[in-house]
Amino acid sequence: MMVKKLRRKFVLTAMISLLLILIGIIGVINIVNFTQVQAGADDTLNILAENDGMFPDMRDRLKKPVDESELVEGESAPFENVAPQDFSRSIFDKNLFYNRTIELPFQSRYFWVKISEIGKVEVVDTGHIAAITSTDAGNYAKSLFFNSRNKTRGYIDNHYRYLISQNDDGSYLMIFFDCSDGFYSATRLLLMTLLIGFVALIAMFILVYLFSGKAVQPVVESLEKQKRFITDAGHELKTPLAVISANMDVIELEAGASEWTKSTKNQIKRMNELVKNLLALSRMEEENIHLVFSDIDISKIVNESTAYFNAVSDFKNIRYTTNIEDDVHINGDKNAFNQLCTLLIDNAMKYTHDGGDVSVTLSSDRKSRNAILEVVNSCEKMPEGNLDRLFDRFYREDNSRSRETGGYGIGLSVARAIATSHGGTIEAKADGENRIKFVVRVPIMKIKTSDNNA
Structure with a gap:
């Protein structure tokens, strides 16, 4: 079972990493593609704006390239009069670039409106x-004039890219370029890349x-x-501890109890508790421990x-309070x-200073269908950092304090293993200043009758 959990975590981590990479790649590809569509529209609008809304003869802007092998020695290729903004595209095949350029006026879908400085449509x-009538074109132009005249570029009706230029006489030339074909192709590319990414994600999950x-x-x-070592060492330690304990009993019978025998x-006793907890934790993590689940009244x-701890609280002068809801049942x-x-x-009792307080609360939450056990205690100093470290095996915040209390830093690890084996959770969190709260949540079987009738 632990191997399955480890494999699930490995697969989950790998798939999340792959998903983030795919999102990045697909996002960059499509953002660049949509940007190129807009850049192409802006280039076309610039050409139209420079020529009063008309395309010039594109053959004058770019001569047809020839095969350099056909040139007479010393003659240069007639491909040198490319417009400055087009040099970046020279990486493409020259014939492909030439054909695209001279066909641009026939492939472009656009309209333009000339409007006076007071907002009257002139041409x-x-x-x-x-797709656009003269009335539609006039309405678009008026809308931009009265609402967005300060913007020289933008979109209207989602897919019409516009450019506003002011003429010398104060009038405005508004040119609208239809980007729907480019956006349609870009959207298809987006869907295709998403589909390819989804298929790749499934294939990678399988692998x-x-x-x-x-x-x-x-x-x-x-x-x-490690677990076998803990189990074997625990069993090996039981025998010498039993022998030492028996020897102490014999010494006390013959010579009487002393400070040294009591200390031993x-x-x-401490070693026996440690071995017991180690073996219990090892079995729980291996899920080999034999737990008999049934309907139990945890109240x-x-x-x-x-x-059991009333005497301890009295001895240490601890304010010990309990608030336990009746008839709370779980399968455990x-x-x-x-x-x-x-x-x-x-x-809680070990790490609460004399005169401190400890409270134990058991309640049921009908909404989450959980039984909630809370143990709160005051402490002289709150542990620093992430409190979940308290559940790590052998973790101790204060070694000197642990020696005084007799703790080995394993009890909370066992508590977490028990909570997990019952399908629940356990967490530690601060509860005000110098107070720590341990919260256990386990699924409920039934809630007391008074709650059900509410």
Whole structure:
């Protein structure tokens, strides 16, 4: 199961990276394409504006290229009188460029309107376009004159690119170029690139998924070796700890209890707890632990768990409050959930200074269908950075404080494993100044009757 999770993360990361690359490539291609359509329209509008709305004889602007092999020695090719703005296109085949240039007047769809300085339409030419009537052309010109005269270029009706130039007599020449053909081709390219990108994404998903097993195999093997080591070491430690504990009992029977035997027995107890938690965590992460899921009343479990710590709170003078909703049921393992509650409350009690406060709350959320367990405690100093690090194995914010409390930094890791095994989540977050809150959410089976009748 862990291998599947690792493969899913690998595939997800690879696919997100590929998706971002495809979005970038497709975006750049289509943005450049749409920009070129507009640039071509502006070039045509410039030519028309320079010639009072008419195309000049394009043969005069550009002579037909000849094969250089046919030239007499010392004669230059008659391709030198290209308009300055056209030099950037010399990378194309000369004949292709020549044909495109001289055919430009016959391929272009445009109309123009001459309007006086007071907004009166004087001349309309719609002879080079079929979709626009003289009335339409006049209306476009008047709309620009009264609303957008300060703009010399732009779009009107989405696909007509216009250029406004002022004549010497104060009148305005408004030329409109139809970009619909260019935008249509650009839109088709956009759809084609999106389709190609989608197909490429599917193909890459299949390939990444097929090869992901080999990619994560070294990590999986390393984790498996680590878990086997923890399991084997835990089992090997049990025997000497049991022998040491038995020897201490014999020494106390013969010589009586002393400071040294009590200290040794305390350390044995701590080591036993550590081994127990390590083995439990290892089994949970391997998902080999035998959890018996059934309908359990976690309200009773939390009540029982909180009751265990009344003596601890009294001893440390901690304000210990509980607010537990009745009859909250989940599908889970009773012993595991009891361990989860105990671990969180024990962690709160350990790291709460004398005179501090601890609160335990259990509630149900009908909207999200979750049971919510919250354990809040005050602390002398809030951990710095991302609080999710507290759930990392062996992580301890303050080593000196951990030695005083007897913590090994593994209890919260076990708590997270239990919450995850129940299909839930656990998180740590700040709750005001010098207060930390642990929140567990697990799916609910049913909510108390009073809520259902509401």
